[in-house]
Amino acid sequence: MRRLSRQPFLVAMLLIAPALLLRSVTAAWPFFNNAWLSLHRSNPTLGPDVYIGFDNYRRLFRSTTFQETTEFTILYTVASTILEIAIGLAIALLLNSALRARSIGRAMNLIPWAVPVVVTGIAFRFGLDSSFGLFSDLFTRVTGFQVDWLLDRWPARMSIIFTNVWRNAPFVAVILLAALQTVPEEILEAAKIDGANAVKAFTSISLPLISPVMLSIGVFFLIWQVSSFDLVLSMTGGGPGNSTQVLGYQAYLDAFQSLNFGRSAAMSMVLLSLVAVTGLLGMMLLRRVESRVN
Amino acid sequence: MKQRRTSLILGYCAFALFVFAVCFPVYWIAISSFTPRSSLLSSPPTYFPDTLTLDNYRRLIDSLPFREYLTNSILFAFGSALLAVFVSFTAAYAFARIEFRFRNWFFAFFMLTATLPSIATVIPLFRLYDRLGLVNTTQGLVLLMGSAQAPFTIWILTSFIRQIPKEIDEAARMDGAGLVRILVQMIAPLTKPAIATLFVINFILSWNELFYPLVFAKGLEAKTMTLGLVELTTSAGEGSGRPWDLMSALSMVMVVPTVIIVALFQRMIVQGLTRGAVK
Structure with missing residues (x-):
């Protein structure tokens, strides 16, 4: 009897072993090691690591650059995510309507996702150049305003958020479109017969039904975007000044250009705490929304 | 009736705007890559270039170690996708x-590791790779990327395998088939579409990946095209000093394969991506 209950465990372990080993060696172990490292002065040019307690963190929290970087990281992540969901929903609604061209639209949605982020960053960096960029020129022709997109603080911040939204909103639309298609047609028809117009039918039927999906992609995108930095690296390099710098890129620079491993490890732990807080809040909210829907 | 027509016209306008917004940046890279270098950084810019040339591509092949970067990108993307799908398939069957x-603890472990920012793991990994001689090798990069893709792949494959009727493996087991035979001869063929989808998704994601190559690729042996492109940006000076001719041509080389893959497998990819979020 005991052997029988133990065997499936062994078989299962055998099957998950390769993935488990990979994840343990390349994610779990280095994460704990990184947490430990953040309590050390660690720099390969200065000899062995020295335990210094929370000094790395203390120094970080006193630095105004770090504060600015953290603030922009949060702004970038939150603003991008909100815009991506709003615009993604608009695209999904457009493609869910009875337009003939919607199948073309569905294929289009995947293009910004399939273009390498690095390419997107560089295309927008050049496209927004105020003398020879096509996007900047088009903007000036349409609105009459001339803006140095990537040379001033706030225009640069807006540009990078906008570019990020260009890349991700269609991807969000793919998922929201699939969610909208699960809304039963009969209920929408019944609402129409009862005299509800399209807006009313959307806000009282479709929106509540897809809200758990919206919330979970929201959390997913917050978590994923807070640490991603390939767009910042390829588009602005964190500039002008420090105005579009994000924690992930700063941690990368600290580690692999300044070789200040301890400081970088502490910074990535701060980043991780943002992820953890977002994840926990997201899960609590999701539970509440789901219980209301069911 | 009239109201319907206005809303239809509005819909098509919005649709046109959407198509334009998606295509314009891609169009800008494409025309730049075919514009002669001399007229590339002109002010005001040209929307429809009158002379097209392949010179930028020719220079790209000559001036960069282009062939190495291309080979490395292909090996890296192919290897990572293969590794991720392989280790995830057996794990997904177990789950x-x-x-x-x-069981739920192990599953949660995989999902939790997926939320770890990779920047919070690379310093220890770099030190480990340094000791093992894996820095600057494609194999080392494949291990990292394949591993990073495993959680999502496990998640989606598990939900696909759950859909296959249990009776199929039970019948096979009655006939005396072992685990390996069930996996290879029954489950694998039945989940072929899902496996192919995840392979394609993982291939595109690795092809586009910058972070791991940025940290771990130091020379021609492992550098990918994404890294080559970033290095072009930082190589020359500011603004017009940058080799936009080479950069746009290299960008096209990176974009065209993924856009073709997306066009071919659109339906599959959408199914794979939405599987987790929408039941």
Whole structure:
């Protein structure tokens, strides 16, 4: 009897072993090691690591650059995510309507996702150049305003958020479109017969039904975007000044250009705490929304 | 009736705007890559270039170690996708079919590791790779990327395998088929579409990946095209000093394959991506 209950465990372990080993060696172990490292002065040019307690963190929290970087990281992540969901929903609604061209639209949605982020960053960096960029020129022709997109603080911040939204909103639309298609047609028809117009039918039927999906992609995108930095690296390099710098890129620079491993490890732990807080809040909210829907 | 027509016209306008917004940046890279270098950084810019040339591509092949970067990108993307799908398939079978102790814990472990920012793991990994001689090798990069893709792949494959009727493996087991035979001869063929989809998704994601190559690729042996492109940006000076001719041509080389893959497998990819979020 005991052997029988133990065997499936062994078989299962055998099957998950390769993935488990990979994840343990390349994610779990280095994460704990990184947490430990953040309590050390660690720099390969200065000899062995020295335990210094929370000094790395203390120094970080006193630095105004770090504060600015953290603030922009949060702004970038939150603003991008909100815009991506709003615009993604608009695209999904457009493609869910009875337009003939919607199948073309569905294929289009995947293009910004399939273009390498690095390419997107560089295309927008050049496209927004105020003398020879096509996007900047088009903007000036349409609105009459001339803006140095990537040379001033706030225009640069807006540009990078906008570019990020260009890349991700269609991807969000793919998922929201699939969610909208699960809304039963009969209920929408019944609402129409009862005299509800399209807006009313959307806000009282479709929106509540897809809200758990919206919330979970929201959390997913917050978590994923807070640490991603390939767009910042390829588009602005964190500039002008420090105005579009994000924690992930700063941690990368600290580690692999300044070789200040301890400081970088502490910074990535701060980043991780943002992820953890977002994840926990997201899960609590999701539970509440789901219980209301069911 | 009239109201319907206005809303239809509005819909098409919005649709046109959407198509334009998606295509314009891609169009800008494409025309730049075919514009002669001399007229590339002109002010005001040209929307429809009158002379097209392949010179930028020719220079790209000559001036960069282009062939190495291309080969490395292909090996890296192919290897990572293959590794991720392979280790995830067996794990997904266990999660979908076997009742074992701590199953939910193991599953949660995989999902939790997926939320770890990779920047919070690379310093220890770099030191480890340094000791093992894996820095600047494609194999080392494949291990990292394949591993990073495993959680999502396990998640989606598990939900696909759950859909296959249990009776199929039970009948096979009655006939005396072992686990390996069930996996290879029954489950694998039945989940072929899902496996192919995840392979394609993982291939595109690795092809586009910058972070791991940025940290771990130091020379021609492992550098990918994404890294080559970033290095072009930082190589020359500011603004017009940058080799936009080479950069746009290299960008096209990176974009065209993924856009073709997306066009071919659109339906599959959408199914794979939405599987987790929408039941």
